[in-house]
Amino acid sequence: GSFVDGVSGKDVLDKVLPPGDVNAFSIGNRGSWRAHLNALQQVVDQDLTTALIMEDDVDWDIRVKSQLYEFAGAVNLLTQPLAHGNSEYADPTFPAPKEKSSVHTEVYPGPKLRTRPPKVSPYGDDWDVLWLGHCGARFPSMQQDPALPQGRALINDLTAPSQQHVFVGFGSDEILRAYPNHTRAISHTAEVVCTLAYAVSQRAARQILFDVGLRALENPFDIMLRKYCDGIGGRQVRKCYTAQPSYMAHHRAAGKASKSSDIHDWEGEEKEAAVESTNAYTFNVRLSTKMNMQKLVDGDTDYVDQWPDEREGMNKITW
Numbered sequence: 001g002s003f004v005d006g007v008s009g010k011d012v013l014d015k016v017l018p019p020g021d022v023n024a025f026s027i028g029n030r031g032s033w034r035a036h037l038n039a040l041q042q043v044v045d046q047d048l049t050t051a052l053i054m055e056d057d058v059d060w061d062i063r064v065k066s067q068l069y070e071f072a073g074a075v076n077l078l079t080q081p082l083a084h085g086n087s088e089y090a091d092p093t094f095p096a097p098k099e100k101s102s103v104h105t106e107v108y109p110g111p112k113l114r115t116r117p118p119k120v121s122p123y124g125d126d127w128d129v130l131w132l133g134h135c136g137a138r139f140p141s142m143q144q145d146p147a148l149p150q151g152r153a154l155i156n157d158l159t160a161p162s163q164q165h166v167f168v169g170f171g172s173d174e175i176l177r178a179y180p181n182h183t184r185a186i187s188h189t190a191e192v193v194c195t196l197a198y199a200v201s202q203r204a205a206r207q208i209l210f211d212v213g214l215r216a217l218e219n220p221f222d223i224m225l226r227k228y229c230d231g232i233g234g235r236q237v238r239k240c241y242t243a244q245p246s247y248m249a250h251h252r253a254a255g256k257a258s259k260s261s262d263i264h265d266w267e268g269e270e271k272e273a274a275v276e277s278t279n280a281y282t283f284n285v286r287l288s289t290k291m292n293m294q295k296l297v298d299g300d301t302d303y304v305d306q307w308p309d310e311r312e313g314m315n316k317i318t319w
Contacts, residue, residue: 004042006056007034020217029220036195036221037213043205050121051205054197058133059251059282059290062303063159067247071132072123073109074153074186075241079124080115090115091151095126096237100142104150121201128204129229129240131189133197133248135283136170140190147237148230149188157184159286165307166245167283169193175244181309189229189240195222197248204238211235245284254280281306 009030014022017030025033036053043051061067082088090107092098107113118125131137140148160166162181170193175185200208212224219227227233229240254277282288287303289296295303 002042004035004039007031007038009034018214018217022217025217025220033212033221037209040200040205040209040213043200043202044209048202048205050123050199050201052132052197052199053195054133054248055195057250058196058248059285059288060133060197060248061159061285062287062289062292062296064247064289067157067159068132070109070155070157070184071130071186071243071247074155074243075123075127075130076115076118077107077109077113077153078149078151078186078188078241079126079239080118083114083116091149093150095149095239096147097142097150100146104139104142104152106152106154108154123199126239127241128201128207128238129189129225130199131192131195131197131229131240131242132199132246133194134169134171134192134242134246135194135196135250136168137192137242137244137246138172138190139174139185139244140188145190145230148190151187153186154179155184155186156182158182160184160245161284161286161307162309165284165311168245169283171244185244186241187244189226189242192226192229192242193222194250195225196246196250198225207238249283249285251282251288251290252277252280254278 007030009027009032012030012034017025039053042048043053078091079089079094082090090113091105093105121127123130139152140150142150160182163176166176168175171191175183179185208225208228211228212221218224218233227235229238231237280291282290284307286305286307288306291306292303295301
């Protein structure tokens with residue numbers, strides 16, 4: 001792995017921005033846009049087959065390796081051809097729905113549904129973006145997204161918090177209404193917010209560099225990536241998959257709210273910026289790596305679960 005320097009939005013001049021409304025782009029969003037493009041450019045320059053890009057304030061569960069093993073199986077189930085038959089998929093709406101239907105397909109990874117072994121990546125041979133860290137998403141629906149695959153792979157995942165602790169953020173609460181505790185649902189992306197962590201294929205890195213870096217400037221980077229994935233504004237639908245709840249999330253350090261993001265413009269919002277949190281936390285991550293860092297470096301294994309099942313529901317924080 002390697003680090004890519006952050007960029008101050010003040011160093012991103014108007015003349016280097018793609019066509020669009022430059023005045024609608026905040027200083028913080030300019031810097032974020034440039035830094036993400038720099039990371040994607042490295043993927044292309046180094047000819048990496050795939051790469052995972054993470055923002056520097058992201059946190060994950062110490063069991064992330066086993067989590068992503070399950071996630072890989074789910075993505076394979078939704079995007080790889082079944083082992084038997086000719087180009088048949090567990091999700092009949094992949095790569096695109098053939099006819100309008102109000103019913104989505106739910107599949108459960110397991111030995112009864114076997115797909116062809118992938119040759120390129122453990123996550124499958126035909127994907128563009130795997131959106132592992134976000135602050136809100138919803139499921140595709142035939143009414144709103146008739147061009148998106150509708151399948152959902154459902155995992156009984158004890159590393160996912162029970163419902164009283166799941167924070168849906170800017171997304172839909174359908175994951176809470178439709179499924180039992182500890183459900184992790186994998187699906188095509190739909191209205192995902194925040195690019196906390198996402199993997200790209202080489203193909204996608206090149207496409208995103210053009211679409212977000214050169215073609216047009218319409219929104220902050222995360223919304224532009226959403227448009228790329230979901231085929232918004234005349235774009236082609238790409239093969240982008242995510243999890244609800246997400247595997248990775250912002251870590252909120254104890255102290256003033258202004259510590260939480262360099263993208264947010266805190267000027268003129270002194271009151272909000274001065275609000276202090278007594279405790280550090282990371283939404284949706286049970287055995288937080290950052291919260292357990294001391295134990296990890298000391299070799300202790302009595303890890304702290306910040307969202308235990310028996311604990312009362314978390315305090316709802318307004319964004």
